[in-house]
Amino acid sequence: MRTKDSATTPTTIAVTAPGPPRTAAPAAAGTGATVSGTGTAASRNRAAADPRTRGTLLAGLGVIAFSLTFPSTVWGLESFGPWSLVAVRSTLAALVAGAFLLAGRVPLPERRHWAGLAVVACGVVIGFPILTTLALQTSTTSHAAVVVGLLPLTTATFAAVRTGRRPSRTFWMAAVSGAVVVLGFTLQQSGGSFSTGDLYLFGALLVCAAGYTEGGRLAAVMPGWQVIGWALVLCLPLTAVASAVSLSVEPVHLTAHGVIGLVWVALGSTFFGLYVWYRGMAAVGIPKASQLQLAQPLLTLFWSVVLLDETLPLAAPVAAVTVLVCIAVTQRAKS
Template sequence: MTEQDSAIRPAAVAPQQDRTSGTALAALGVASFSLSFPATAWSLTGFGPWSSTGLRGVLAAVLAGLYLLASDAPLPTRRQWPGLLVVSAGCVLGFPLLTTLALRTSSTAHSAVVIGVLPLATAVVSAVRTGRRPSRAFWAAALAGASAVLVFTLLQSHGRPTVADLYLFVGLVVCAAGYAEGGRLSRDLPGAQVIAWAVLAALPVMALTSAFGLSTEPVRFGAKAVAGLLYIAGVSQFGGFVLWYRGMAGIGVPRASQLQLAQPLLTLVWSVLLLGEDLPAAAPVTAVVVLVCIAVTQRART
């Protein structure tokens, strides 16, 4: 090996290592998010939807504040705040509230599969926002995966979308914007700081939401309700995003978003194991289609 080869090899290996670690972090984020709906269902056994959403945000803000103080994180720049507010509106307020409202009348399994369209929505928003254009193979696989979960959803609802489906659809649109913007910001800020500042920005609204919910909704403390609330506050709203945004910074928003096609399938498993819901007969077929689509999107060029 020549001196020139020795100098080139580390530079060539580093990007591959970044992609590997980025994929692993994004996958861990997906795994943590897959428990969000079951945990939300647990929290609803003791808290109303407004109380659950508000307290989730307040508790997450406490964790975020402690992290920012411990890490002595600098204030975001003026140009970073608009993006952080998009993350805050989409991922901290809009998506949690809308999906919690949907889970009052929709099963966890059904809601999880509807949200399976989120990866495609995230990829579209990211392409528009950044100007990057994934390959045709990427789009074909992403559309196939999204189509699979949409067909699954329509089969489960007998072709008649419900009010809960409307909540979920609006929720996935605002969440896609937050995911894409957060992934873009994670190139300049550590992923933990992105979600921490976004959570803190939403604190005033979350405090008001908590006050409204606690004053108008019944509260019944129970082990499941408290465990569910702590999970969606500590993991779904903060810890999972730290992994997710770091992963997106490593492999890019489009590729990371397609890993999330596995999330509704993981949630289906949790809904059976933790909530005792019936697993739809079409779930295994959908699982195979989605996993194939994930493999294609991870290999497709951007």
């Protein structure tokens, strides 16, 4: 299954990329489609639309996985210290990713891609987990949602600078509006105060946006699971040593919640979530995929009520409707 995934990604790019008719024909044959000169315009339009639809669904799955990260981290902190949780989380994810890469006999990335993989590793494998875990020692999950509320706008900005693409004015207006709604909602619920935890959160916002942008760019030239896989493996020597040191220093009190939280942030958020997220970004583009994350803070609030017994703010339904409108606008706007 994994080998097929790796093989089908170039096929998808070949179908959706503009080019002469002779390029599209082999791609269709590779997917089992009937190749002839009599294909209808409707079938061609469906073939072109399917990758974007799949990309939106994959990015949406990534958002759902990410929305569970903060509650799972809170659970994990019941059993592990902050440094132990982050180090063991990354080590477990790296071991799983390495097993997948070995099983698929995936060759090493080209030398020109290693710098980008290092940015992904520093941003989403090391930086974001460390900063958010430290923040969640004093901040609630609803307060920490300010990070993911502002992340789409920050990612779109990083992408515009990195790739040279300029989204439309409508896109930016909807993106800024959604970010303002989420930020205002979160700060209103927390009393509008900023603390040391907030500094950790804003730092996490910046490094994660950089990692998302670079990962989305790399996912256009290699399968998304290989992007996060190689980034995790790149960090393995560091995280393995950090795991051994932190576990010997910080106390460990194993509980069911703690183990479940660790497993989810390692395999659900770090590996599976980033795998589908990068595949989605490669299909629909970094700016549009990033706007799906406007729904993530509200999903996190929902999980906080269900898993952590936090009280759901009364303003949440109003914010949810407004955010969903913003998402709809950004998905329709040209980028």
